[in-house]
Amino acid sequence: MYKISLKNLFQNKKRTILAVIGLSIAIVGLISLISLSSGIRHSVEESFTIMGGIMVLEEGATGLDSLLTEDIATEIERIPGVSVVSPGVEVMVNTIDGEVPEVRGPMAGVILGIDPQKEMERANGGIYNQNLIRGSFLRTTYESSVLISRDAAEDLEKSVGSSITLNGETFRVIGIYSTGTQFMDMAYVVPIDKARDMGNMAPGESTYLHVGVNNPDEEDRIANMIEFRVDGIEAKSASQWTDEIGSIMDQMNLFFLGIASIALLVGAIGIINTMLMSVMERTREFGVLKAMGWTKENIVKLVVLESLILGIIGGIVGIILGIGLVEVAKQFMPFQPVITPLLVISAFILSVILGLIGGTYPAWKAAQLDPVEAIRME
Amino acid sequence: MIKMLEGKDLHKYFKMGTTTVKALRGVDITLESGDFTFIVGPSGSGKTTLLDLLGALSRPTKGRVLYKGKELNKFNDYQLSMFRRKKVGFVFQSYNLNRSLTALENVLVPIQPQGVTQKDVKRAKKLLKEVGLGKRTNHKPTQLSGGEIQRVTVARAIVNQPDIVLADEPTGELDTKTGENLMKYMRKLNEKKGLSFLIVTHDTEYIEEGDRLIEMKDGKLHKKT
Ligand SMILES: Nc1ncnc2c1ncn2[C@@H]1O[C@H](COP(=O)(O)OP(=O)(O)OP(=O)(O)O)[C@@H](O)[C@H]1O
Ligand SMILES: [Mg+2]
Numbered sequence: 193m194y195k196i197s198l199k200n201l202f203q204n205k206k207r208t209i210l211a212v213i214g215l216s217i218a219i220v221g222l223i224s225l226i227s228l229s230s231g232i233r234h235s236v237e238e239s240f241t242i243m244g245g246i247m248v249l250e251e252g253a254t255g256l257d258s259l260l261t262e263d264i265a266t267e268i269e270r271i272p273g274v275s276v277v278s279p280g281v282e283v284m285v286n287t288i289d290g291e292v293p294e295v296r297g298p299m300a301g302v303i304l305g306i307d308p309q310k311e312m313e314r315a316n317g318g319i320y321n322q323n324l325i326r327g328s329f330l331r332t333t334y335e336s337s338v339l340i341s342r343d344a345a346e347d348l349e350k351s352v353g354s355s356i357t358l359n360g361e362t363f364r365v366i367g368i369y370s371t372g373t374q375f376m377d378m379a380y381v382v383p384i385d386k387a388r389d390m391g392n393m394a395p396g397e398s399t400y401l402h403v404g405v406n407n408p409d410e411e412d413r414i415a416n417m418i419e420f421r422v423d424g425i426e427a428k429s430a431s432q433w434t435d436e437i438g439s440i441m442d443q444m445n446l447f448f449l450g451i452a453s454i455a456l457l458v459g460a461i462g463i464i465n466t467m468l469m470s471v472m473e474r475t476r477e478f479g480v481l482k483a484m485g486w487t488k489e490n491i492v493k494l495v496v497l498e499s500l501i502l503g504i505i506g507g508i509v510g511i512i513l514g515i516g517l518v519e520v521a522k523q524f525m526p527f528q529p530v531i532t533p534l535l536v537i538s539a540f541i542l543s544v545i546l547g548l549i550g551g552t553y554p555a556w557k558a559a560q561l562d563p564v565e566a567i568r569m570e
Numbered sequence: 571m572i573k574m575l576e577g578k579d580l581h582k583y584f585k586m587g588t589t590t591v592k593a594l595r596g597v598d599i600t601l602e603s604g605d606f607t608f609i610v611g612p613s614g615s616g617k618t619t620l621l622d623l624l625g626a627l628s629r630p631t632k633g634r635v636l637y638k639g640k641e642l643n644k645f646n647d648y649q650l651s652m653f654r655r656k657k658v659g660f661v662f663q664s665y666n667l668n669r670s671l672t673a674l675e676n677v678l679v680p681i682q683p684q685g686v687t688q689k690d691v692k693r694a695k696k697l698l699k700e701v702g703l704g705k706r707t708n709h710k711p712t713q714l715s716g717g718e719i720q721r722v723t724v725a726r727a728i729v730n731q732p733d734i735v736l737a738d739e740p741t742g743e744l745d746t747k748t749g750e751n752l753m754k755y756m757r758k759l760n761e762k763k764g765l766s767f768l769i770v771t772h773d774t775e776y777i778e779e780g781d782r783l784i785e786m787k788d789g790k791l792h793k794k795t
Contacts, residue, residue, distance in 0.1 A: 196671065487651040
């Protein structure tokens, strides 16, 4: 019977193609949205895991708007179990070599000021120090040297020894790093006092503090202790940040899923519409089938089979186009969208279900037709 | 002879708003195996309606249809489907075939619900040969003439080896020569297989000596020969 269904679908190619396009657009939407959101999540989680330690921000701040005073650092250093407090200063990149950078989303890059000595005292030896692939690490807190990522080096055609002007301040590239994490690779790493000058911050002030602990198992406990003892700050371990970001991501996922469901609903309506139109046009055919002894069940099966095939084709086309789109998009995005086998399988199952559901009502309609009236119809 | 299909005091009324159209008003008819019967009569006299009742496409308002003594009124929907599938074959005036299927596939459509076997395919091919379409099995309806399409329809009507073929103006869209040709094939099947035919027609030229002729008028049988 599937052969008849296939041939019936082939008979009205235009309508079949329209239904398939409708459904596959929905599937493309689903795949790109979900893979984007899991890509962002993956990237963020990775950054926190690599960073390690406890991250301290001003209470209520989300990033660059955070400002911590020197007292806070001193206070935290005194807490038992804390081994090192390494401050970081972040300043937006406005110009590179006098030009406004080609903005890739909000991700044009960031000037990150660090204290090289403190960074090296951290358990991971300082991320940018550990991931240096050429040249050498910063030595002082005030020299005019910068570490840039391999990507930036390639984009800007810089190498160790080149000079680079950031926000009007000229630095010499003394090292090139690559952490493998997009978030961290967006940094132009400079000595902290230079960054403070560029961000008009007072000596001792910072955007955030990285707190290292003696015993990694105690990170969560010490993070809670810091929050308890010091006013006006938020302190969270990598895993705590990941959880928090995770819940924001879940909300984002929910939002994406909402959009995707609307697309899927449209896809389903497309199938129902296609099948209803097809059933209506073929009224006489169903009358003849009944005259030939086809039961209602036989007719339901035929129509549902047709829409199931629509669902399967729409799903496969959607998955292929979706993966293609994501692959293309990858090259223009700071995040790597992640397509998991689970996502592909779910998208496929969803299209099959949509095909089944979309065909049920039209099939029921076709089965209910009165054969005498159907055959009399011209 | 065995009474194969009988209609007893058949009435069929259609409600059209406040008025009731009495399409059949007490028809008694007996069809025996091997019969070659024509029904003639003016438009609207109830010929199609009678065929619908005898083929169990609809139920009578009053009266009974008996198949080998069994009352079709007492059949449920499924049993009626089986009756249509196994015992009768239909040929309509036009638009009979599925345009996306080949002649052979169209002939096999009545067998689809129970699953088509290699044997069925063989039988279908043989039937197409018997109606003179042995070389047209893989043609689609668009590649066939009107007469050929109707011959495919006849082959399809008998693929499940029914007792009777109910044909409603099978030559209605054909010219006289093509129509005669179709009749020739139906007569051949009647003679060779003892298959009954009940044929509605407006063309009395097709009727030959020895055929049964039933005339209808105003929902009743007018005269029998
Ligand atoms: N579904 C229906 N609803 C209302 N009236 C109907 C219906 N079917 C048939 N009729 C009426 O019943 C009468 C008999 O119709 P029927 O089709 O059986 O005639 P017929 O002899 O086959 O005519 P024709 O030679 O034109 O095909 C007609 O008056 C027709 O209008
Ligand atoms: Mg008629």
